[in-house]
Amino acid sequence: MPTKSQLLWMYEIMEKARYYEDTMAAAYMEGKSPKFDIGAGPLPGEMHLAAGQEPCAAAVCVHLRADDTVTATHRPHHAAIAKGVDLKKMTAEIFGKATGLGGGRGGHMHLLDPAVNFVCSGIIGEGAGPAVGAALAAKLKGSDAIAVSYIGEGAANQGGVHEALNLAALWKLPVVFIIEDNGWGISVPKSASTAVADNSVRAAGYGIPGSHVADNDTLTLFDLAEQAVNRARRGDGPTLIEVETYRYYGHFQGDPELYRPKGEVAALKAKDPIARLRRQIIGQGVTEEEANEALSKAKREVDEAFAFARAAAYPAPGDALTRVFA
Amino acid sequence: MSSNRIMTVSRAISEAIAQEMRADPTVFIMGEDIGTYGGIFGATTGLLAEFGKERVRDTPISETGFIGAGVGAAMAGMRPIVELMFVDFFGVCMDAIYNLAAKNIYFSGGNYKVPMVIMTATGGGYSDAGQHSQTLHATFAHLPGLKVVAPSNAYDAKGLMISAIRDDSPVMFMFHKGLQGLAWMASPEGAASELPEEAYAIPFGEAKVVRPGKDVTIVSLSMMVHRSLDAAEELATQGIEAEVIDLRTIVPLDRKKVIESVRKTGRLVVVDEDYKSFGLTGEIIATVAEEDPTLLKAAPQRLAVPDVPIPYSRPMEQYVLPSADKIVAAVLTTMKKGA
Amino acid sequence: MADITIAPDLWDANINPEGIIANWFYADGSTVAAGATIAELMVEKTTFDIAAPSAGILHIAVPKDGAVKPGTVIGTIDAA
Numbered sequence: 001m002p003t004k005s006q007l008l009w010m011y012e013i014m015e016k017a018r019y020y021e022d023t024m025a026a027a028y029m030e031g032k033s034p035k036f037d038i039g040a041g042p043l044p045g046e047m048h049l050a051a052g053q054e055p056c057a058a059a060v061c062v063h064l065r066a067d068d069t070v071t072a073t074h075r076p077h078h079a080a081i082a083k084g085v086d087l088k089k090m091t092a093e094i095f096g097k098a099t100g101l102g103g104g105r106g107g108h109m110h111l112l113d114p115a116v117n118f119v120c121s122g123i124i125g126e127g128a129g130p131a132v133g134a135a136l137a138a139k140l141k142g143s144d145a146i147a148v149s150y151i152g153e154g155a156a157n158q159g160g161v162h163e164a165l166n167l168a169a170l171w172k173l174p175v176v177f178i179i180e181d182n183g184w185g186i187s188v189p190k191s192a193s194t195a196v197a198d199n200s201v202r203a204a205g206y207g208i209p210g211s212h213v214a215d216n217d218t219l220t221l222f223d224l225a226e227q228a229v230n231r232a233r234r235g236d237g238p239t240l241i242e243v244e245t246y247r248y249y250g251h252f253q254g255d256p257e258l259y260r261p262k263g264e265v266a267a268l269k270a271k272d273p274i275a276r277l278r279r280q281i282i283g284q285g286v287t288e289e290e291a292n293e294a295l296s297k298a299k300r301e302v303d304e305a306f307a308f309a310r311a312a313a314y315p316a317p318g319d320a321l322t323r324v325f326a
Numbered sequence: 327m328s329s330n331r332i333m334t335v336s337r338a339i340s341e342a343i344a345q346e347m348r349a350d351p352t353v354f355i356m357g358e359d360i361g362t363y364g365g366i367f368g369a370t371t372g373l374l375a376e377f378g379k380e381r382v383r384d385t386p387i388s389e390t391g392f393i394g395a396g397v398g399a400a401m402a403g404m405r406p407i408v409e410l411m412f413v414d415f416f417g418v419c420m421d422a423i424y425n426l427a428a429k430n431i432y433f434s435g436g437n438y439k440v441p442m443v444i445m446t447a448t449g450g451g452y453s454d455a456g457q458h459s460q461t462l463h464a465t466f467a468h469l470p471g472l473k474v475v476a477p478s479n480a481y482d483a484k485g486l487m488i489s490a491i492r493d494d495s496p497v498m499f500m501f502h503k504g505l506q507g508l509a510w511m512a513s514p515e516g517a518a519s520e521l522p523e524e525a526y527a528i529p530f531g532e533a534k535v536v537r538p539g540k541d542v543t544i545v546s547l548s549m550m551v552h553r554s555l556d557a558a559e560e561l562a563t564q565g566i567e568a569e570v571i572d573l574r575t576i577v578p579l580d581r582k583k584v585i586e587s588v589r590k591t592g593r594l595v596v597v598d599e600d601y602k603s604f605g606l607t608g609e610i611i612a613t614v615a616e617e618d619p620t621l622l623k624a625a626p627q628r629l630a631v632p633d634v635p636i637p638y639s640r641p642m643e644q645y646v647l648p649s650a651d652k653i654v655a656a657v658l659t660t661m662k663k664g665a
Numbered sequence: 666m667a668d669i670t671i672a673p674d675l676w677d678a679n680i681n682p683e684g685i686i687a688n689w690f691y692a693d694g695s696t697v698a699a700g701a702t703i704a705e706l707m708v709e710k711t712t713f714d715i716a717a718p719s720a721g722i723l724h725i726a727v728p729k730d731g732a733v734k735p736g737t738v739i740g741t742i743d744a745a
Contacts, residue, residue, distance in 0.1 A: 106433035114437050123421055129394015136395055137402035163391025323436035324471055326494030331690045509687030509707035
């Protein structure tokens with residue numbers, strides 16, 4: 001059961017992540033209308049937003065420490081926020097500025113912050129192996145730090161992910177694998193990509209516990225994640241959790257989503273997980289004032305981060321040649 | 327006081343790893359058959375017995391999994407050495423190498439280091455056919471973010487492996503199977519060398535003139551250094567003094583030493599066991615041409631495997647691999663024109 | 666003077682009658698320390714390290730690629 005402070009923390013993180021993604025969506029379109037030119041504007045390139053997927057980040061990261069590692073996907077912002085990545089440096093990185101996490105070298109899909117052990121990457125399934133490695137490092141060092149690997153339901157069919165699951169199970173490593181099932185691998189629904197309806201059954205193939213969270217429920221995931229994190233910290237090995245979650249935006253911004261049934265997004269928004277959590281936390285001892293204060297604080301931090309990023313300077317072009325090697 | 331030992335390359339590599347593992351508890355090794363077996367090509371002999379199975383880990387056949395894990399462990403403060411059994415197997419795990427290991431330092435603006443060594447066996451000549459005989463120096467050298475090392479002898483192998491382990495960037499340590507000194511695969515005389523007991527590090531980016539000469543520059547690496555030296559001996563009987571350069575590391579590449587030598591000799595032959603087109607031999611020639619094409623008195627020659635899969639049948643395989651005879655012929659060709 | 670003898674029970678000679686000296690790690694006439702690994706012997710695909718029984722000057726009797734059986738004396742070490 002979450003404590004009051006955990007409930008408030010999760011709520012604030014989810015509001016922060018939601019507002020961040022919505023702000024990013026608007027900013028992304030600057031310079032890209034009337035003609036959508038992907039290379040134009042202050043945010044060129046691809047953009048993959050996680051609005052709707054906030055529970056996956058908040059309900060897991062609430063149990064983590066700074067020395068735990070999180071590897072995330074090409075849709076990373078909510079997880080980065082929940083892990084405590086410096087929001088100003090993260091936003092500056094997404095805007096390609098010199099004061100970004102990577103000095104502008106990585107951008108939105110390659111946000112790396114050693115201060116809180118957060119990394120993400122753009123190749124599907126790629127984070128699973130490194131999460132296993134971080135867990136292995138913790139074990140070899142005698143630390144009880146753990147690793148969390150976020151992958152999508154599409155990535156669950158990638159070979160390297162299965163290798164990572166087997167390796168983590170075989171060597172009994174402290175990894176928690178979280179599958180964010182938002183139902184779509186770009187335009188391909190899960191029913192057309194995956195041989196099983198529920199990925200948690202695959203855990204049995206590796207001799208590890210697996211569980212499934214229906215309908216994007218923050219509090220159910222809170223409990224399952226807590227068990228999985230504790231199991232890992234005890235040295236009892238990995239766990240697989242699949243979360244049925246919602247993708248409000250397209251796969252990438254600019255995705256016309258012609259493949260998506262009409263009304264699907266509206267139906268998901270009608271049962272929005274943040275609104276749901278807010279009702280739940282008010283009922284469990286958080287006051288309206290405290291919730292409103294958390295929301296204001298969240299928005300303020302996001303606004304400050306975006307202002308910081310916009311005002312920041314671009315790197316010198318020649319910086320492109322630096323920081324290749326350590 | 328004892329004389330220096332003459333050690334094989336495989337033992338030099340194992341010794342380098344053992345010495346670094348003794349000195350630094352964050353060094354550990356994983357890969358297929360690197361434990362009890364000691365590595366298919368002997369590169370991890372004795373390590374399991376000395377360090378135990380927590381630090382010397384046999385892995386399942388899961389290259390993406392364990393090389394990806396190597397990256398994660400390196401970024402979490404360890405110094406993993408990961409063996410990719412045959413370089414030819416990179417196809418099943420290249421993403422973890424060139425998109426992860428090679429790029430995470432850059433993506434993080436230098437905030438992360440990736441102190442990982444990927445060691446892998448290269449080379450053919452013993453009829454292991456197209457998927458187990460490749461060298462692929464250029465494949466890894468071409469992709470930014472990896473240091474690439476290819477020693478030709480035991481002394482260099484030990485010093486370069488120690489440097490690789492101490493390096494905070496990812497290093498591809500490419501060792502030729504035919505240089506290892508394994509009892510079941512013949513190796514050239516010069517591969518084993520006197521090996522100091524103590525740990526020593528050879529810096530990257532320093533090619534070595536292994537045979538000085540004034541008439542022609544032969545640039546090579548790995549196994550082909552030995553073929554080049556054999557060719558140089560034959561050429562000497564014909565009154566031609568060849569200067570043989572052993573590159574030792576491809577990334578970083580000691581272009582300066584190559585240019586210096588060609589400035590002196592005016593003639594260039596490049597020998598590589600990798601495929602010919604779009605590779606190392608072209609890169610060395612381009613290096614000289616970019617510096618000053620007038621340095622060359624005659625067209626440069628290059629020897630490499632022609633752009634075909636490496637054939638199985640012995641006469642065909644020997645046909646595609648560079649040899650001392652072919653190097654001699656190439657030198658004679660380049661000596662024909664000009665002054 | 667000490668003999669460098671291949672241990673009589675090092676491998677089952679009924680299965681593999683012979684092994685070969687795969688490598689000598691010191692040149693003939695070198696000074697070696699007691700216990701140093703001075704040679705390796707291969708039986709089929711298994712290798713065995715051969716240690717110097719004492720310190721002194723190495724004299725090689727069976728060269729590289731030479732065949733050996735259990736009990737073969739492959740060299741001697743003279744006290745320095």
